[in-house]
Amino acid sequence: MKKIRIGMLGLGTVGSGVVRIVEGHQEDLQRQTGAELVLSKIAVRDINKSRKVTVDPALLTEDPWEVINDPEIDVIVEVMGGVEQTKEYILAALDKGKQVITANKDLIALHGPEILAKAAEKRCDIMYEASVAGGIPILRTLVEGFSSDRITKIVGIVNGTTNYILTKMTQEGASYEDVLVEAQRLGYAEQDPTSDVEGFDAAYKMIILGSLGFHVHLSLNDLDIRGISKVTSDDIASAKRLGYTIKLLGIAERQDDLISISVQPTMVKDSHPLASVNGVFNAIYVYGQAVGETMFYGPGAGDMPTATSVVADLVAVTRNLLTGINGSRSSMIMNEKKLKSDEQIVSKYFMRLHVADKAGVLAKITQIFADYDISLESVLQLPNNGTDEQETEIIIITHDASKAGLNKALAKFEEIEVVKAVRSVYRVEG
C-alpha cells in the first residue's frame, strides 16, 4: 500500500486532534483512500513540553524547515497559527511541490490570494476546511455541494465565544461584563478577548466564506465590523419583548454583481433557525438562487471537530495524490469585486432612542425618518417609569432602509435637542 507522508507544523489543540484521528481511524482512512497515512515529522516550539497525546519523540523537531525541506514528505499540515512567518513556511512548501492543508483562518483571510496563486502555479492542493466553523464542512458545501447554484447570501454565526456570551446574556439576563469573565474562567474566551468580542475572528471567517461563495477576493477593508462589547442587557430585553434574539452575524450578500459584507450584532426573528443556535455552536445559513434556504450547524471549535475537518482535507489530498490530479481545481476564475455603496446596502433596523418626555417629540422624530425616506414598521413608546421623569424611551423598527439614509437620520438625531441619546442601533434579519 502506498504511503502518504505527512509533515505537521504545530502540535497544540488541533494538532493533537489530528494525531488522534490519524492514529485512531487509520484502518478506516486506509480503506477510504487506499493509502497509508503516516505522520513523519512534526515541528513544535519545545520538544520537551508535556503533551495531551503521546507522539514518538523521534518525530519531533523544533525547526519547521526540517519538515518543509524533507523531500519524503508529501503533505504539510499547518496547525501552528500565526501569519507572516507561517505564510513563508506555506509558500516554501508549495514551492517544493508539497500539498498544503491549513486550519489558519487569519492566514487565508489575509493572504489567501497570494497562497492560492502559488498553489495554482505549482499545481498543488491548498485546502483549509478547518479554518471556518470547525467541524462543519461548509467550505466543501459551498464549493462542491452548491457548485451548480448562484449563492446570493451567506449568514453565519461563526464565532463560538460571542455566541456563548450572547446566549448566556439572553438566557440569564446577565451583563456582558459578567458573562465575559465567566467565559474566560471556563476557557471559552481568551484573556485578551478582543479578536472574538470585537468581531475580527468572525470577519476573517466571513472573508473566506464570501470569497468562496461569490468567487471574489475579499479583504478586511471590505467589511463593516462591529463586535458585541456594547450590547447591553437592556438591548437584549427589548429584543426579546419584540420577538427577536440578538446574535453576532456575519452577513455576505450579492445582488447582481454587487457585494456587501459585514459582521455585527443583529436582531434575528425568533422563528428564524439561526435564533435557536446557542452556546458555542456555529451555524451558517446559505441562500442560493435555485436551492433556496439551507442551514449547516455544528461545533465551531474544539480539538476533535476541527481535526475532523483537517483530516477530511487530508483524505481529499490523498485521493488526489493517488489519481495525480492535485491542483486541478485551483485555477478557478474570479469575478471582479464590486462593493455596494451605503446607498445600496438595504436592511431593516431596530433602534432605542432616549427622548424628552414632552408633546410633539414623536412627531419630530418620525418627520426626520420621513425626510430621509425611511418608513417605519413599528414604533413603541414606553411608559415613563424611570427615575428621570424628563426622559422616556422610544423603540423603532424601520422597514427596509438604506444604510446611508439611516446614518443621515442618526446624525440628525445628534443635532436635535429632544433626542437625548441614541442608545442602540441594530440591523434586523428574518
Place this chain on the structure above:
Amino acid sequence: MKKIRIGMLGLGTVGSGVVRIVEGHQEDLQRQTGAELVLSKIAVRDINKSRKVTVDPALLTEDPWEVINDPEIDVIVEVMGGVEQTKEYILAALDKGKQVITANKDLIALHGPEILAKAAEKRCDIMYEASVAGGIPILRTLVEGFSSDRITKIVGIVNGTTNYILTKMTQEGASYEDVLVEAQRLGYAEQDPTSDVEGFDAAYKMIILGSLGFHVHLSLNDLDIRGISKVTSDDIASAKRLGYTIKLLGIAERQDDLISISVQPTMVKDSHPLASVNGVFNAIYVYGQAVGETMFYGPGAGDMPTATSVVADLVAVTRNLLTGINGSRSSMIMNEKKLKSDEQIVSKYFMRLHVADKAGVLAKITQIFADYDISLESVLQLPNNGTDEQETEIIIITHDASKAGLNKALAKFEEIEVVKAVRSVYRVEG
C-alpha cells in the same frame, strides 16, 4: 472549450429544473468546470405534451434507447423515476461507459449494490445526491466532509409530506385526516399517500444515508418502518404538555459494528434542533465520533432544489471527465452488515395507557415494568375528567429500555384486565 454532452431520461418537475439551471447558469458552470455543458437529447413519454420549460423539439425523443445508445453522449441524467425498467436503462448506460446521475431514491435503495458494482466494473461515476433530501448536499457531506470520521448516528426528517402534516397537526391541533386532505389539495401529498405517510419514502432515503454513513449495504428488510397514519391529536397534545414534538424520524445507529435502522414517529425534545424543523423542510442530524453533533437543513423537494443537486453531480462528473478519474471512487470496500437484535436496540419510550380507575392499578403496571427491567423516568396519572368514570389515562416515559423488553411489557398489558388499552407508544429522542 470541451463539450460535455448530456442525455436526459425524463423531463418532469426535476428535469425541467435541470434544464433551467444548465441553461440559466451556463456561464458560471463553464467557469466552474472548464467545459461547456450541452443537453443533447432528452427522452420523454410524449413529445407533444406542453411543458413548463421551452426545449428545442429536436432534442426530444420518445425512445430512451436513442439517448442511451448515442455514442456522443458522455453523461446520462435519469430523472424519469420507476424501478425495474429504469434499472435496465442505467445498467445499459454504464455498460456503454457513460457516467450516470440519478435522482431516483427507490432505484438506489432497492438496487444500489448492483448498480454500484456495474459502475465500479466499468470505471464510471454513479452519483445520486438528489435522491435524498432534495437540495441539501448530505451525501457529499457524509462521503467527503466526514470521510475522516466514524459516523455513529444519523437522524433525519427526510420526508416533507409527513413533516408538513405533523407540523400542521402540532400548530393547529388539527386531526391527521383533515390535514392530509388539505396537503393533498395543496399538492404536498399524493392522491395515494401511502408511500409518504406509511414511511416507505423515508425508509428508502434512510437506506441510502445509512449505507453511505456506515459503509454497508442496507435493504428494506433491515428496517423497522412505521408511518404517521396512527398519530392522533391526543398524542401530539400529550407530547406538547411534556415538552416534546412528534416528528417522523429515520434513525440509523451504529455501535461498534452493530447497526439498527428504523423509521417511526418519534417524540423529540423541544430543545433538540430537529424539533423546530417545520413544514416541508428536511433536516439530517449526523453524529460523528470525532466531530460530535452536526445538522444539515434545507428544502427536501421541489424542482429547483432537487435540480441543484443533480447539476452539482453534473459538475463533479464533468470535472472527473476532464481529469480522467471517473469511477476512481466506486471501489470502496464495504463492511459486513450486522444488525442489532431487539435486545440490543435501546431507547427511551413514551406511552399512553388507558387503565381502570381503581386502587392498585399503578402498582400493578409499574411492577410489570420492573419485571422486565425497565425503569421509569416519569409517570403522569391524569385526573379522570372524561365521560367514562371507570377509566383513566396514565402517561409513562421510560429510561433507556430494550425494544425486546418493551414489547414483552406491552404484551403483558394486553393480558391483564386493568389495562383497557395501550393508546400509543413512541420512541423518545434527545
